[in-house]
Amino acid sequence: MAISNTASVEGVIRRSLTGKRRDVRGRVFEAGLIIALLLSMMFLGVLLTEVFTGSLPVWRERTLLNFLTSQLSANPEVAGIRQALAGSAILMVFTAVIAFPLGVSAAIYLEEYARDNRFSRIVNANIRNLAGVPSIVYGLLGLALFVKLLKFLTGPEVEGRSVISGGLTLGLLVLPIVIITTSEAIRAVPGSIREGALGVGATKWQTIRHHVLPVAAPGILTGTILSLGRAFGEAAPLLLVGGITTFFQSGDATLLEQLRGRFSALPVLVFSWARLPQDGFRALTAALIVIMLLLLLLINAAAIVLRNRFEKEL
Amino acid sequence: MTTDTAEGLEVDLRRSSGGRPMVEIASRQVEGLSAPDNPILIEVRGLRVFYGSFEAVTGVNLAIRQNEITALIGPSGCGKSTVLRCFNRMNDLIESARVEGTVEYHGVDLYGPSVDPVEVRRRIGMVFQKPNPFPKPIYDNIAFGPKVAGFKGNMDDLVEESLRRAALWDEVKGKLTESAYALSGGQQQRLCIARAIATSPDVVLMDEPCSALDPIATLKIEELMLDLKKDYTIIIVTHNMQQAARMSDRTAFFSVDVSEQGRTGYLVEFGRTPDIFTRPQKAETEGYITGRFG
Amino acid sequence: MAVDQISPSGFLQVLAGSPRRQRREALIRRFFWTASATSILISLAIVLSLVGEAWTFITNIDLSSLWEIGWFPRRGLFDIRTIIVGTLLVAVIAMLVAAPLGLGAAMYLSEYARPHVRKVLKPVLEVLAGIPSVVLGFFALSFITPDLLKPIFGNNIAGFNMLAAGIGVGILTVPLVASVTEDSLRAVPSSLREASYGLGASRMRTSIRVVFPAAISGVVASLIIAFSRAVGETMVVAIAAGSTGGSLFSMNVLEPGQTMTAAMAALAIGSDRVRGDDFAFQSLFFVGLVLFLMTLSLNVASERFVRRVRQKY
Numbered sequence: 001m002a003i004s005n006t007a008s009v010e011g012v013i014r015r016s017l018t019g020k021r022r023d024v025r026g027r028v029f030e031a032g033l034i035i036a037l038l039l040s041m042m043f044l045g046v047l048l049t050e051v052f053t054g055s056l057p058v059w060r061e062r063t064l065l066n067f068l069t070s071q072l073s074a075n076p077e078v079a080g081i082r083q084a085l086a087g088s089a090i091l092m093v094f095t096a097v098i099a100f101p102l103g104v105s106a107a108i109y110l111e112e113y114a115r116d117n118r119f120s121r122i123v124n125a126n127i128r129n130l131a132g133v134p135s136i137v138y139g140l141l142g143l144a145l146f147v148k149l150l151k152f153l154t155g156p157e158v159e160g161r162s163v164i165s166g167g168l169t170l171g172l173l174v175l176p177i178v179i180i181t182t183s184e185a186i187r188a189v190p191g192s193i194r195e196g197a198l199g200v201g202a203t204k205w206q207t208i209r210h211h212v213l214p215v216a217a218p219g220i221l222t223g224t225i226l227s228l229g230r231a232f233g234e235a236a237p238l239l240l241v242g243g244i245t246t247f248f249q250s251g252d253a254t255l256l257e258q259l260r261g262r263f264s265a266l267p268v269l270v271f272s273w274a275r276l277p278q279d280g281f282r283a284l285t286a287a288l289i290v291i292m293l294l295l296l297l298l299i300n301a302a303a304i305v306l307r308n309r310f311e312k313e314l
Numbered sequence: 315m316t317t318d319t320a321e322g323l324e325v326d327l328r329r330s331s332g333g334r335p336m337v338e339i340a341s342r343q344v345e346g347l348s349a350p351d352n353p354i355l356i357e358v359r360g361l362r363v364f365y366g367s368f369e370a371v372t373g374v375n376l377a378i379r380q381n382e383i384t385a386l387i388g389p390s391g392c393g394k395s396t397v398l399r400c401f402n403r404m405n406d407l408i409e410s411a412r413v414e415g416t417v418e419y420h421g422v423d424l425y426g427p428s429v430d431p432v433e434v435r436r437r438i439g440m441v442f443q444k445p446n447p448f449p450k451p452i453y454d455n456i457a458f459g460p461k462v463a464g465f466k467g468n469m470d471d472l473v474e475e476s477l478r479r480a481a482l483w484d485e486v487k488g489k490l491t492e493s494a495y496a497l498s499g500g501q502q503q504r505l506c507i508a509r510a511i512a513t514s515p516d517v518v519l520m521d522e523p524c525s526a527l528d529p530i531a532t533l534k535i536e537e538l539m540l541d542l543k544k545d546y547t548i549i550i551v552t553h554n555m556q557q558a559a560r561m562s563d564r565t566a567f568f569s570v571d572v573s574e575q576g577r578t579g580y581l582v583e584f585g586r587t588p589d590i591f592t593r594p595q596k597a598e599t600e601g602y603i604t605g606r607f608g
Numbered sequence: 609m610a611v612d613q614i615s616p617s618g619f620l621q622v623l624a625g626s627p628r629r630q631r632r633e634a635l636i637r638r639f640f641w642t643a644s645a646t647s648i649l650i651s652l653a654i655v656l657s658l659v660g661e662a663w664t665f666i667t668n669i670d671l672s673s674l675w676e677i678g679w680f681p682r683r684g685l686f687d688i689r690t691i692i693v694g695t696l697l698v699a700v701i702a703m704l705v706a707a708p709l710g711l712g713a714a715m716y717l718s719e720y721a722r723p724h725v726r727k728v729l730k731p732v733l734e735v736l737a738g739i740p741s742v743v744l745g746f747f748a749l750s751f752i753t754p755d756l757l758k759p760i761f762g763n764n765i766a767g768f769n770m771l772a773a774g775i776g777v778g779i780l781t782v783p784l785v786a787s788v789t790e791d792s793l794r795a796v797p798s799s800l801r802e803a804s805y806g807l808g809a810s811r812m813r814t815s816i817r818v819v820f821p822a823a824i825s826g827v828v829a830s831l832i833i834a835f836s837r838a839v840g841e842t843m844v845v846a847i848a849a850g851s852t853g854g855s856l857f858s859m860n861v862l863e864p865g866q867t868m869t870a871a872m873a874a875l876a877i878g879s880d881r882v883r884g885d886d887f888a889f890q891s892l893f894f895v896g897l898v899l900f901l902m903t904l905s906l907n908v909a910s911e912r913f914v915r916r917v918r919q920k921y
């Protein structure tokens with residue numbers, strides 16, 4: 001059978017290669033994906049806008065300073081976030097004190113010393129599981145453990161529910177994250193550096209201290225700061241170990257008294273204020289959230305800046 | 315420490331499938347020369363290296379002599395780097411690695427029960443294939459080894475002397491506080507050599523030190539090695555036969571047995587470099603040297 | 609650099625090293641070991657404290673009260689079905705939001721977006737991941753319900769309701785789904801894509817028929833992780849779904865409701881006299897134990913899927 005006209009074959013081929021094929025299904029699919037992406041970001045945008053505009057009345061009627069330094073009150077016109085700010089700050093300090101040394105040390109063991117045996121595999125799996133435990137369960141742990149243990153330290157009316165318990169609980173909450181991020185930072189140190197150090201007769205610890213840790217330091221710090229940011233936004237565990245949701249007037253207490261008594265924190269305050277029916281509190285909550293998000297932004301920015309600084313020094 | 319060289323060397327060679335008797339290289343090679351041999355510094359007997367249950371290197375017998383350059387050559391995968399790392403206990407770093415046999419250094423088996431690898435590595439230094447200076451200033455790179463070894467003398471002098479000895483001083487003397495990473499590849503490798511000799515070792519192990527460098531840098535380091543030979547004993551692994559022929563006093567030729575479990579390296583022949591290259595005893599050696607394989 | 613002139617036995621002593629240094633190294637190693645063992649202690653502590661109080665609860669209450677009309681712990685009514693159903697409702701709603709958005713966003717970023725577009729958009733998603741849950745709770749209560757849901761449902765929907773809470777949790781979880789899914793999509797070797805394009809397949813066909821199935825383990829893992837996260841989420845529900853005293857059994861998401869987590873929070877803040885003789889305190893731990901076991905099984909399941917991804921490539 002003779003081949004059909006070469007010109008027509010050519011024509012078919014040319015058309016299929018250069019023709020504008022309306023791939024409708026493909027375009028619709030791609031549009032769908034873009035919508036998914038944009039919707040996600042739109043939620044973020046709407047949230048930020050809502051929060052920001054909702055907070056405007058507060059900035060207009062009261063100054064920022066006034067808002068930051070006023071004490072908690074049932075009256076939305078004078079209520080401020082002073083105790084919550086102080087509470088959050090103290091909590092961050094305690095969290096860092098618990099999670100950083102313990103977490104970095106554990107990671108050093110797992111990455112530098114541990115052999116690949118049953119124990120290390122169990123520990124690693126365990127840490128991954130701990131990272132996935134809901135934060136409120138850590139609150140239960142804090143309630144059962146720290147609140148009971150610290151009853152003697154705090155006043156009798158409070159029964160151990162103090163900012164110390166809160167800090168310890170948050171510290172345990174972020175501990176797995178610190179361990180995981182530190183492990184990654186240590187693993188990223190090239191093995192050739194370790195070989196070089198061991199090759200000139202350094203001991204294991206000398207190698208870790210003088211060579212591995214300095215190189216891993218930016219990553220470790222970044223990871224720790226980011227986990228502090230996570231702790232900064234947590235409310236659930238604090239509710240269980242003593243974060244207050246009612247009002248109190250002890251704003252002028254000394255530091256020691258503050259450490260021993262009921263405490264507030266920014267996210268816990270959001271929880272309290274958000275559910276109050278008075279109109280005034282809506283704007284207040286929005287303003288509180290604005291402050292919280294700004295502080296969170298600062299924390300994350302600090303992490304990035306620190307990491308860049310260190311990496312430059314190398 | 316000297317051993318009686320008239321005893322000669324017995325080198326254990328590969329097990330042959332035909333059940334033929336072992337062939338040894340006799341010390342008559344050695345007797346052919348008029349100059350007395352340097353004393354033996356490290357004696358390796360029956361060295362075998364296992365990764366898990368798999369034997370990666372088998373039956374190595376060698377004698378490393380003082381102030382000589384001993385070259386380990388052979389096709390890739392024959393275990394020469396593995397053997398090299400036995401000299402300074404670097405194989406300890408691999409979890410599944412296990413060593414049998416003895417490596418006697420000043421009469422003490424390096425794999426004996428009470429030997430501390432840290433002390434071994436202070437006396438037997440290493441330069442690696444890819445230059446690996448520390449991400450620190452040049453000065454700190456050199457000073458680290460002596461510092462952790464408890465050196466209490468004048469560190470500045472020690473750093474300068476090490477850099478001079480490694481033929482690097484003139485190039486870096488004005489920038490000791492700069493990062494080692496700013497140096498070129500060849501300079502970094504000379505820095506690593508300076509770092510290795512800063513702890514005053516007897517022996518310097520070199521694992522293909524020039525393979526990552528350009529020819530000019532390679533030349534500089536080869537000249538350096540000939541100079542260093544006066545004060546140190548050098549064991550070098552190289553896949554560059556001409557380099558071994560040019561530089562070394564003695565050469566050990568390794569080959570590899572490929573089975574379904576993996577590759578097992580073994581020592582084929584060991585002797586003075588001129589002999590190995592001009593009148594090799596084993597056909598395999600001759601095959602490799604003349605380029606028929608590997 | 610001359611050779612030592614000492615005898616073998618003298619040299620053996622030299623090579624034996626400094627016992628003091630060796631002791632110090634061993635001590636340091638033990639110190640770090642202890643730190644890592646602490647993590648196991650923490651797990652044990654969690655389990656023990658949960659089980660301890662939960663046991664007290666179970667053995668002391670009238671077991672029939674577990675099947676009552678609703679969850680009113682202070683009145684001795686511990687219908688755990690109510691809050692479990694509440695949890696599942698909220699979690700399912702959350703997944704209905706998070707899965708399409710997260711998977712869609714991930715697929716776009718991985719298969720369609722140009723590198724510089726990706727560089728800009730990915731951090732935006734990560735910002736969303738950093739928003740504290742209390743903020744989402746406020747957003748759900750003060751925006752989603754009045755401005756989004758009330759126009760749709762009119763008076764059928766209460767101010768506090770589970771639907772808004774579910775949507776809030778969903779938004780919270782989108783970045784998680786997106787990032788894990790995107791990682792698995794990108795882990796698919798480009799040789800697979802190239803083979804598909806080389807055969808003339810369109811991008812959509814390649815993405816759906818080739819890349820996605822290859823990454824399916826990772827996708828499933830991301831969904832399980834997200835579901836687990838939604839189950840464990842507290843504050844969004846506590847703020848937006850109401851019910852601090854307790855709740856009747858209900859499947860109506862337009863009404864207030866409680867999840868296990870919100871019930872626990874409600875118990876804790878209810879009054880200072882949490883430890884009365886009404887076993888409300890112990891019920892807190894009982895619910896916590898159930899929650900812990902649920903999320904643990906979900907997390908272990910997701911790990912299995914992650915391992916499958918790693919094995920493949």
